[in-house]
Amino acid sequence: xxxxxxxxxxxxxxxxxxxxxxxxxxxxxxxxxxxxxxxxxxxxxxxxxxxxxxxxxxxxxxxxxxxxxxxxxxxxxxxxxxxxxxxxxxxxxxxxxxxxxxxxxxxxxxxxxxxxxxxxxxxxxxxxxxxxxxxxxxxxxxxxxxxxxxxxxxxxxxxxxxxxxxxxxxxxxxxxxxxxxxxxxxxxxxxxxxxxxxxxxxxxxxxxxxxxxxxxxxxxxxxxxxxxxxxxxxxxxxxxxxxxxxxxxxxxxxxxxxxxxxxxxxxxxxxxxxxxxxxxxxxxxxxxxxxxxxxxxxxxxxxxxxxxxxxxxxxxxxxxxxxxxxxxxxxxxxxxxxxxxxxxxxxxxxxxxxxxxxxxxxxxxxxxxxxxxxxxxxxxxxxxxxxxxxxxxxxxxxxxxxxxxxxxxxx
Amino acid sequence: xxxxxxxxxxxxxxxxxxxxxxxxxxxxxxxxxxxxxxxxxxxxxxxxxxxxxxxxxxxxxxxxxxxxxxxxxxxxxxxxxxxxxxxxxxxxxxxxxxxxxxxxxxxxxxxxxxxxxxxxxxxxxxxxxxxxxxxxxxxxxxxxxxxxxxx
Numbered sequence: 001x002x003x004x005x006x007x008x009x010x011x012x013x014x015x016x017x018x019x020x021x022x023x024x025x026x027x028x029x030x031x032x033x034x035x036x037x038x039x040x041x042x043x044x045x046x047x048x049x050x051x052x053x054x055x056x057x058x059x060x061x062x063x064x065x066x067x068x069x070x071x072x073x074x075x076x077x078x079x080x081x082x083x084x085x086x087x088x089x090x091x092x093x094x095x096x097x098x099x100x101x102x103x104x105x106x107x108x109x110x111x112x113x114x115x116x117x118x119x120x121x122x123x124x125x126x127x128x129x130x131x132x133x134x135x136x137x138x139x140x141x142x143x144x145x146x147x148x149x150x151x152x153x154x155x156x157x158x159x160x161x162x163x164x165x166x167x168x169x170x171x172x173x174x175x176x177x178x179x180x181x182x183x184x185x186x187x188x189x190x191x192x193x194x195x196x197x198x199x200x201x202x203x204x205x206x207x208x209x210x211x212x213x214x215x216x217x218x219x220x221x222x223x224x225x226x227x228x229x230x231x232x233x234x235x236x237x238x239x240x241x242x243x244x245x246x247x248x249x250x251x252x253x254x255x256x257x258x259x260x261x262x263x264x265x266x267x268x269x270x271x272x273x274x275x276x277x278x279x280x281x282x283x284x285x286x287x288x289x290x291x292x293x294x295x296x297x298x299x300x301x302x303x304x305x306x307x308x309x310x311x312x313x314x315x316x317x318x319x320x321x322x323x324x325x326x327x328x329x330x331x332x333x334x335x336x337x338x339x340x341x342x343x344x345x346x347x348x349x350x351x352x353x354x355x356x357x358x359x360x361x362x363x364x365x366x367x368x369x370x371x372x373x374x375x376x377x378x379x380x381x382x383x384x385x386x387x388x389x390x391x392x393x394x395x396x397x398x399x400x401x402x403x404x405x406x407x408x409x410x411x
Numbered sequence: 412x413x414x415x416x417x418x419x420x421x422x423x424x425x426x427x428x429x430x431x432x433x434x435x436x437x438x439x440x441x442x443x444x445x446x447x448x449x450x451x452x453x454x455x456x457x458x459x460x461x462x463x464x465x466x467x468x469x470x471x472x473x474x475x476x477x478x479x480x481x482x483x484x485x486x487x488x489x490x491x492x493x494x495x496x497x498x499x500x501x502x503x504x505x506x507x508x509x510x511x512x513x514x515x516x517x518x519x520x521x522x523x524x525x526x527x528x529x530x531x532x533x534x535x536x537x538x539x540x541x542x543x544x545x546x547x548x549x550x551x552x553x554x555x556x557x558x559x560x561x562x
Contacts, residue, residue: 020418160492161513168490168537214493214532258470272490272513 003408004099005239005246006367008232010035011193015227015352018116024058025067028112031228032071035108039232041242043072046232047104051080052091052111053356058118064110071110085304085349085393086254087111088229088360089400093252095233100249105238109231113354115224120355156221158396159307160213165273166313167215172327174215178203180330181220181308181350187337188347190377193361195225195352206308220308220350227354231364236408247367250386251288251403255281256394278317278392278399285401286319289409291386294319298403299384300369301343302362304392305350311335311343314390318401342380345369359391359400366404437465440479445555448545452519454478460520483517484543485562493532508532514541514559529560 012019012030019027036042049071051064060066064073064080083090088111095107167173185201188194198205209219239246255277282294291297298320305311312326320341321329329335335343344350346365349358366387368374384406391400434442437453441464444451452463457472461480468475491512496505510532513522527535528544539561546557 156496161490164490164492211493211495213495 001100002102003236004096004233004249005236005243005408006231006249006363006404007234007239007243007246008035008039008041008230009364009368009373010038010230010232011364012228015193015195015225015354017195017223017225019114019226024060024063024112024114024117025070027114027226028067028110028228029070031112031230032108032110035230035232039243041106041232045106045242046072046076046108048077048095048098048107049073049079050091050094050098050107050109051078052082052087052109052360053080053113054084054087055082056118057120057355058114063112067110071108073110077104083393083398083400084395085306085355086359086391086398086400087356087393088358089363089389089391089402090254090359092231092233092360092363092402093254093400095231096249096252099233099235105235107233109233109360110228111230111356111360112228113356113358114226115354116226120224156212156216156307159310160216161272162275162313162396163215163273163307163309165271166309169271169273170312170316170324170327172309172312172324174217175203175207176312176327176330177215177220177309178206178217180311181206183330183336184305184308184311184344184348184350187345187378188351190337191346191351191374192376193227193352194347195223195227197347197351215309216307222306222350222353225352225354227352227357229354229357229360229364231360231367245371245373247370247387247404247406248408249402250290250405250409251285252401253281253285253288254398254400255284257397273313275313275317275399277397278314278390278401279319281399281401282318282390285388285403289386289403289405291403294388295321298341298386298388299382300345300366300380300387301341302346302365302387302389303344303348304359304362304390305344305348306353306392308350310392311348311350314392315343318388318390320388337378338381342369342382345374345378345380347378359389359393362389362391363402363404365389366402370404370406435467437467441465442552444481446547446552448484448543448547448555450482450484450516450519450523450543450556452480452482452516454480461518463516463519463521463523480518482519486514486516486519486522486541486543486559488527488535488537488539488541488559489513489515489522490537491527491532491535510535512541512559516543525556526558527560528558535561 182201185198189197189199206219315326334340452461453465453476455469510527515522541559542562
């Protein structure tokens, strides 16, 4: 396998609730041209494309083909990938395979979501259809189009069991979820590409938001965002020729558990917060990256957290601290932008969620931190040598992990 | 069916379209059991776990499951939540708070998702004993196992 580098990142200018001024392909093109500008490449440099967005949310059947001209892909190889919340990172992994295999030298990953033009709840009601079958058999009446809300509040209802289990097992309290959400909204205020920004946010302010599905409050939940993100990957030879700065891909990994009862208990796993697939993917990624002690070797983390408790839970599941320690790290300020292990310096998914981009943004944020290019005051002061990006998606039972470094992996 | 609103193109999507999924042999037998107030599971010959609701394969052992087991109608509360929002035909609305729990029937490795009634949520704790409440006259067979209440 060949070494592969991230040499360019592009975002659309803003991530907001509604982009009224542009169509879907116009919005995507903003991120594409931003990526070209940021790394000095042109469409002639691009060998192939991978494309990610959530299925059903906009109701557009083939968005990658609709936007082919807007993303400079006409006449070139392209494939679209949709794995739920992890879509952006799966599309990125696919681009990595393209380059690592030797088939292509320079590949662009294009991702977007324009939530304001579709209906995420209707999308989710369709997406969880296999699970509705199971839930019907369990005696939960989901008829009448109540979808996941039969669980007590959309995906928040589905995730609440995970949150209660995390709280019971870790010793953390709902006040820690409040504090985590507040920290990320403050971080988001320093990120020009974040959506929900609140420089003065406090745990008390989050605690005052309405309860949606215990223990999940409104303030713990991600927004629906319009946005697009692009990432350019290149072989070592190409990177040496064209890039002044690069972040190197040390490992990619993904894993699924059982979706049959997946939203709630991950099939054979009876702890709703076990996230076995995250633990397996992380272990594989550490092996591939030659990391023996992630607690010491990882300098910065971006976690996929549609809900604020997940930042804390996944820190533990990824092996970046002991079980029950994450909320103590939060209390000690260790996960702040200037902390020992900055976590979601970007503001995380809980502050910005244009779903197709969300798992890719975890990777691009790690890459920008390594390259020292994070804008608007959220660049961490410490030197970042190794960073971990995490994605959570599927029917809640699927996880992806990417590990980046400031130099090619020593094999 | 469709039109231009301002600068938007707003096609109407016919939402009364229906899908048509077969439940499969395992869930059909499970539902037949509920009609007789029985909760059926299947035991894995590899790990010995009894899975409920029943399914054809044990994902962990990659074995086909053949041994049917009748489980207890009492069980243990694993986790619970209280919902404050409901949705009907794509519309969210505020709801009277309702409790949903994961209840592990005696003899099973997995919990069932079920409505919890007859209990103040503040008094619920993981590990509490629960019992099934049946509604033989339920409109749909999957609602015959109506809910669980503290035992």
